[in-house]
Amino acid sequence: ETGVTQTPRHLVMGMTNKKSLKCEQHLGHNAMYWYKQSAKKPLELMFVYNFKEQTENNSVPSRFSPECPNSSHLFLHLHTLQPEDSALYLCASSQDGPRTEAFFGQGTRLTVV
Amino acid sequence: DQQVKQNSPSLSVQEGRISILNCDYTNSMFDYFLWYKKYPAEGPTFLISISSIKDKNEDGRFTVFLNKSAKHLSLHIVPSQPGDSAVYFCAPAYNQGGKLIFGQGTELSVKP
Numbered sequence: 001e002t003g004v005t006q007t008p009r010h011l012v013m014g015m016t017n018k019k020s021l022k023c024e025q026h027l028g029h030n031a032m033y034w035y036k037q038s039a040k041k042p043l044e045l046m047f048v049y050n051f052k053e054q055t056e057n058n059s060v061p062s063r064f065s066p067e068c069p070n071s072s073h074l075f076l077h078l079h080t081l082q083p084e085d086s087a088l089y090l091c092a093s094s095q096d097g098p099r100t101e102a103f104f105g106q107g108t109r110l111t112v113v
Numbered sequence: 114d115q116q117v118k119q120n121s122p123s124l125s126v127q128e129g130r131i132s133i134l135n136c137d138y139t140n141s142m143f144d145y146f147l148w149y150k151k152y153p154a155e156g157p158t159f160l161i162s163i164s165s166i167k168d169k170n171e172d173g174r175f176t177v178f179l180n181k182s183a184k185h186l187s188l189h190i191v192p193s194q195p196g197d198s199a200v201y202f203c204a205p206a207y208n209q210g211g212k213l214i215f216g217q218g219t220e221l222s223v224k225p
Contacts, residue, residue, distance in 0.1 A: 004156070033212070042117070043157070043202065043215040056212065090156050092213075101147055102213055104156030 003027040006091050006105035014113055015081060021108045023074040023091030032074040033102065034066060035090040043090065049074060050096055081112045116140050119203055119216035127224055132190040134219045136203030139184065143205035147213065148177060148188050151200045160201070161188070193223045 004025045013019050025032065034046040048056035049068040063085075065077040074091055088109050092102040118137045126132045134148075144165040149157035163170040163177045163186070170177050176189045190197055200220045204213040 006156075035215075040122075040217075042115075042217040045212060045214070048212055092156075101159040101162060104149075104158070106154070106156045109154070 004091060004093055004103050004105035006089075006108050008108060009106065010109045010111075012111045012113060013078065013081065015083070017081075018077070018079040020078065021076040021089055021091075021110075023076075023105055025072055025074075025091075025093040025103070025105075027093055027095075027103060029093035029095050029103070030071050031094045031096045032068060032071070033092040033094075034074065034076055035092060035104075037088040037090060037107075039087075047076075078110075081110075083112050086111045116143075116214050117203055117205055117216040119201075119219050121219050122217065123220045123222070125222045125224060126193050128195055129192045132188075132193045132197065132221055132223065134188040134190075134201050134203075134221065136186050136188075136216055137184060138186075138203075138205050140205070140214075141181075141184065142207065143214075145206045146177070146179060146186050147204045147206060148175075149202040149204055149215075151202060151218070157202055190221075193221075195223050195225050197221060198223050 007022045032049045035043045037043045046060045047066045052068050067075040088107045090107045091105045094100050094102040147162040148160045150160045151157040161172050161175045163179050179186045200218040202218045203216040206213050
């Protein structure tokens, strides 16, 4: 139990589908993040939310749409994805402040066919 | 523009010996450095950190060294154990917390 829970763990979707990834944290943190890990690449930061407000979007294509309804929940809505979007999507949370570490969920393994 | 580099994609060591994982960074504004460990099919877990005001931090078998002038840090694991086999990520951060920039990772394999 890491305190950060992601669902589903695995997802296969077609390029015309619409799906959503869910992340929930039980740690009382006020910052949440989406990261993407493709094969043989470093973890890439996608979005940052602080106190439910999006504070960073790292040039992510609009086919990825984040939503943060409250400080405990984070969603990533997916639509018209491409096969190259297949990756491990990781959610993380942290307490906004100096010298804090982020806690990660187990990730959603996404395959776009 | 890759701000963090872990130039060794993999490392293999014998059980009981020392493992040394290296990380180089380019941004001198980083002032807090973390190491994460990741097993397959799991998210990264925090391992150890060091503030830029220190040059060494030790926690059990794990020691992180920071050389700010060289913009280099390293993680030492001694003695290495088979359970240490995982991918290790270096992640510098800014002192105000939050966003982490990850290196590519080094896959450590500790052989019995």
